Amino acid sequence: MEKRAKTGKTVKMVVAVVHDHDAADLLEALTTAGFQATKMASTGGFLREGNTTFMIGSDEEHVEEVLDIIKENCESRKKTVAPMSPVANSLEGYYSFPMEIKIGGATVFIIDVEQFIKM
Amino acid sequence: MEKRAKTGKTVKMVVAVVHDHDAADLLEALTTAGFQATKMASTGGFLREGNTTFMIGSDEEHVEEVLDIIKENCESRKKTVAPMSPVANSLEGYYSFPMEIKIGGATVFIIDVEQFIKM
Amino acid sequence: MEKRAKTGKTVKMVVAVVHDHDAADLLEALTTAGFQATKMASTGGFLREGNTTFMIGSDEEHVEEVLDIIKENCESRKKTVAPMSPVANSLEGYYSFPMEIKIGGATVFIIDVEQFIKM
Numbered sequence: 022m023e024k025r026a027k028t029g030k031t032v033k034m035v036v037a038v039v040h041d042h043d044a045a046d047l048l049e050a051l052t053t054a055g056f057q058a059t060k061m062a063s064t065g066g067f068l069r070e071g072n073t074t075f076m077i078g079s080d081e082e083h084v085e086e087v088l089d090i091i092k093e094n095c096e097s098r099k100k101t102v103a104p105m106s107p108v109a110n111s112l113e114g115y116y117s118f119p120m121e122i123k124i125g126g127a128t129v130f131i132i133d134v135e136q137f138i139k140m
Numbered sequence: 141m142e143k144r145a146k147t148g149k150t151v152k153m154v155v156a157v158v159h160d161h162d163a164a165d166l167l168e169a170l171t172t173a174g175f176q177a178t179k180m181a182s183t184g185g186f187l188r189e190g191n192t193t194f195m196i197g198s199d200e201e202h203v204e205e206v207l208d209i210i211k212e213n214c215e216s217r218k219k220t221v222a223p224m225s226p227v228a229n230s231l232e233g234y235y236s237f238p239m240e241i242k243i244g245g246a247t248v249f250i251i252d253v254e255q256f257i258k259m
Numbered sequence: 260m261e262k263r264a265k266t267g268k269t270v271k272m273v274v275a276v277v278h279d280h281d282a283a284d285l286l287e288a289l290t291t292a293g294f295q296a297t298k299m300a301s302t303g304g305f306l307r308e309g310n311t312t313f314m315i316g317s318d319e320e321h322v323e324e325v326l327d328i329i330k331e332n333c334e335s336r337k338k339t340v341a342p343m344s345p346v347a348n349s350l351e352g353y354y355s356f357p358m359e360i361k362i363g364g365a366t367v368f369i370i371d372v373e374q375f376i377k378m
């Protein structure tokens with residue numbers, strides 16, 4: 022039940038590029054579940070500007086759980102945005118009815134780790 | 141002809157450390173060519189201070205194209221620098237004839253991806 | 260004796276997450292020893308907030324030396340902290356005798372590099 026990568030065990034590195042606004046939830050969920058992760062600010066083409074790259078160490082048998090946690094917190098999804106208030110009427114792109122926008126999304130690479138060491 | 145890495149395909153991660161001043165051109169060229177990349181600010185010994193680390197996902201058959209794009213935008217090259225103006229005469233390192241300096245350069249690692257997932 | 264990764268040689272990528280306060284010493288030690296490294300600011304769960312992620316390229320035969328250098332500069336260790344001065348008596352957590360605290364620590368992943376190119 023120990024999900025953390027351990028010296029000498031078969032470890033995978035999960036590299037996940039996620040949207041900035043999902044990053045804090047993802048880090049908390051991973052940590053709560055017992056996984057070790059580090060994150061770096063990144064930008065670019067996998068997602069729009071403003072993403073975060075996670076490096077997660079996991080024992081081979083818990084990689085699926087890592088993927089589930091990423092999915093729960095970061096998966097591409099639709100969000101209904103309330104119509105803008107009358108005050109905003111003068112702006113371009115004004116709309117008077119609720120709109121669906123796409124948010125989130127994750128690009129995930131699973132990489133084999135030849136040797137894992139905690140020191 | 142789809143160059144982007146896809147869930148379930150054989151994907152490689154190309155990690156490229158390039159000079160800061162080549163980073164914007166490289167990102168644009170990769171994106172125009174249909175590749176997905178994310179970049180992170182980095183510093184250190186592969187190149188002088190001030191470099192950028194790219195993580196590029198590519199289908200196996202398009203890795204050569206990624207390398208070509210990196211080469212075109214980042215390869216180590218010589219640049220002729222105009223002699224300094226008389227105003228600058230008082231500075232140390234003054235030179236009165238055109239000089240060649242070395243700019244650019246890239247350090248590239250191609251890493252096998254066990255599993256690639258877009259979510 | 261050439262420790263730097265070279266185009267065409269069997270190269271490993273050593274990814275090391277270390278504490279911020281050990282990062283400068285590690286970079287200097289690696290560079291002095293002839294290794295190439297780049298580092299990125301990172302945060303998160305491998306270590307407390309404020310860590311640095313190193314990406315080090317090494318020929319296969321010198322990976323052990325990289326690990327030794329990481330160990331010398333970053334290994335988890337105890338440090339004796341002097342008792343706080345009377346001025347600080349009013350603070351919570353005040354203690355009047357020397358205390359041992361744990362500092363440092365490193366999480367290291369060794370990853371196989373399929374192809375390494377300097378350009």
Ligand code: NI
Binds near residue numbers: 023083
């Ligand atoms: Ni378990």
Ligand code: NI
Binds near residue numbers: 142143
């Ligand atoms: Ni094609």
Ligand code: NI
Binds near residue numbers: 260261262321
């Ligand atoms: Ni040697």
